[in-house]
Amino acid sequence: MMADYFHRRTVLATLVSLGIGLSGPSFAAPQHGIAMYGDPALPSDYDHLPYTNPDAPTGGRLVMGEVGSFDSLNPHILKGTSPWQLRFLAYESLMGRSWDEPFTLYGLLAESVDTAPDRSWVEFTLRPEARFSDGSPVTVEDVMWSYETLGTEGHPRYRGAWGQVDSMEQTGPRSVRFTFNTDNRELALIIGMRPILKKAQWEGIDFSQSGLGTLPIGSAPYVIDNFDAGRQVTLRRNPDYWGKDLPFMRGQANLDEIRMEFFGDSTVLFEAFKAGELNAIRETNEEKWQTQYDFPAVEAGDVVKSDIEHDRPSGMTGFVMNTRSKVFSDWQVRDAMLHAFNFEYINETMTGSRQPRITSYFSNSELAMLEGPATGRVAELLAPYQDSLLPGTIEGYTLPVSDGSARNRAGIGAAMDLMAEAGWTIQDGVMKDEDGRPFRFEIVLSQGNTEEQSIIDIFAQGLRRIGITPHVTVIDAAQYNERVNNFDFDMTFFRRGISLSPGNEQRLYWGSDAADEIGSRNLMGMKSPAADAMIDTLLNATSREDFLAASRALDRVLTAGRYVIPIYQWNVSHIAHVAELTYPQQIPAYGDWTDWMPNAWWWQSE
Structure with missing residues (x-):
């Protein structure tokens, strides 16, 4: 599919260069959609998205569980912790x-x-029927206020794109244009994805400090109905939702109620599901999925186990090392941690070896780095940065593999050698530097995530064999988010999803500019000119060759950087749910992603 997009894009570029029927700004014309490359797959008169059921009935409810708590209902700011689903x-x-x-x-x-x-500018024209949940119209003034406020007072994830906007102006009664100050073809799409809030609601209120006292007014089909601070949030479907007949929304937002319950840990959450307090759950552990979902409701058919496949990259899940911390600023120390982390033994213990390991940031896709030395266009892109790249980036890099035994003798030996090269040796049974100072670091985890804690327990046992005893700190969600936002950790759990079209978010994840920005998603603190250059090439690629080469080169820089200790990947999503909760047979390419569940699901009472 992506190959077709690049082909169409190349044809378009050729026509432009030849001047065939295209001349400057006159080529621009309003469209029903926009694609990163080529044209949208659906025509202007499309009826519904291909993975939704336009005849789905409305009604029913979804009750899901989350581990942790919340102290804010504004998902658009840095302060506080809000339920992640609210954004979507x-x-x-x-x-x-x-x-x-x-x-x-x-x-x-x-x-x-x-x-x-x-794509030096983009212009949007509002629908005249667009309304907020209180019935008031969505205006250009609301749009412009939302963009400026989010870009200056909102969460850091909004600021990168806003910094690349040269001007924002109203161009008609319902139109607004954004002109950019940089060459970045993806901005025309990114700008279209910002949440729109009601300006009048925030007069006299500090947007950046809002928490539970102010519920932001949006235009979506769901509104917050009630909540218990830190315990549950209930959304109800707005019967007067303005956009229910839009082609994009047909077959979406079918459930009358969505409830999010919060629990102290994942074990209690699972027991609540088995007891019927929840009616759907996502399971990320393959061993548990195969062995613990045999309770009576499943055997009776009241609860259904659904496997949802997808075509997206694996992304990265594991334990990130903070290079701002002195202990992990040395790549050899990070490499030692990778050798000491006995993945094969951990995987057998946790999943019965049922889940394959994440091998790189873009693994499970054509965007992933290829085995062996870099060649062709990938080698060309990396060549200017050869002197600053870590070993394995150009020559080829693979993660350490143990023999699967608990002892991991080869891995432990390699870890000790790497620590010695970095200036650390075992003295009186303790890993110390030449001045006799012990090697210490802190692993910060969020309370209730029992699987992560179990993995770290096994990892810590291996570290003790090389004279290192990490300090493991388990804290509640609010404290955890505060510490992570301020980069106050040496190592912590890490998860970054990656799409089939990586772009501007890569700057937020690994870009040098984000490394020192409080609240950014660059948790490892990496500052790599090579990575920055590969991201720039991704954003401005006009050919399939450059796009794939840039993603594969970036994958090499990230993986050989030894910033994260990867664990297993999830190529199939597992969802257990009551039989009444139903989804279409056609699964989107992204599978169970962001808001597919619950938006495309419905309640089938019969």
Whole structure:
């Protein structure tokens, strides 16, 4: 599918260069959607998204569990912890994303999108019928206020794109144009995905400090009905939702109620599901999925086990090392941690070796680095940075593999050698530097995540064999988020999903500019000119060759950087749910991603 997009994009570029029927700004024309490469897959008169059921009935409820707590209902700011689902269920943006295409947006609050051939600007025209949940119209003034406020006072994830906006202006009664100050073809899409809030609601209120006292008003089909601080949030479907007849929304938002219950740990959450207090659960442990979902409700058919496949990259899940911390600033020390982490033994203990390991940030996709030395266009892109790249980036790098035994003798030996090269040796049974100072570091974990804690317990046993006893700190969700946002950790759990069309978010994840920005997602603190350059190439690629080469080169820089200790990947999502909860047979390319569940699901009472 992506190959077709690149082909169409190349043809378009050729026509432009030849001047065939295309001349400057006159080529721009309002469209029903916009794709990163080529044209949207769906025509302007499409009826519904291909992975939704336009005839789905409305009604029923979904009750899901989360580990942790919350102290805010504003998901758009850095302060506090809010339920992650609110960003996707309670607010709308100008454009909506299709999860069956690498990166394509269709009109939602906006009826059309218009952009320059070089995407130096983008213009959106609002639908006249667009309304907030209180019935008031969504105006250009609301849009412009939302963008400026989020870009200056909102969460850091909004600031990168806002910093690349040169101007924002109203161009008509319902139109707004953004002009960019940098060459970044993805910005025309990224800008269309910001949540739109009601300006009048925030007069006299400090947006950046709001918590439980102010419920942001959005235009989405779901509104917050009630909540118990830290314990549960209930969303209800707005019967007067303005966009229920839009092609993009047909077959979506079918459930009357969505409830999120919060629990102290994952064990209690699972027991609540078995007892019927929850009616759906996502299971991420393959061993548990195969061996512990045999309780009476499953055997009676009242609870169904669904396996949801996907085509997206593995992303990265594991334990990140903070290079801002002195103990992990040395790549050899990070490499030693990778050798001491006995994945094969841990995987057998935790999943019965049923789940394959994540081998790189883009593994399980064509975007992943290839085995062996870098060649062709990948080698060309990396060549200017050869002197600053870590060993294995150009020559080829693979993760250490143990013999699967608890002793991990080869891995322990390699770890000791690497620590010695970094200036650390075992003295009186303790790993110390030449001045006799012991090697110490802290692993910070969020309370209730028992699987992560179990993995770290096994890891710590291996570390003790090389004279290292890490300090493991387990704290509640609010404290954990505070510490992680301020990079106050040496090692912590880490998860980054990666799409089929990686772009601007890569700057937030690994870009040098984000390394020192409080609250950024660059938890490892990496500052790599090579990674920055590969991200720039990704963002401005106009050929399939450059796009794939840049992603594969970036994958090499990240993986050989030894920033994260990867664990197992999830190529199939497991969801257990009551039989009444139903989803379409056609699964989108992204599978169970972001808001597919619950938005595409419905309640089948019969």
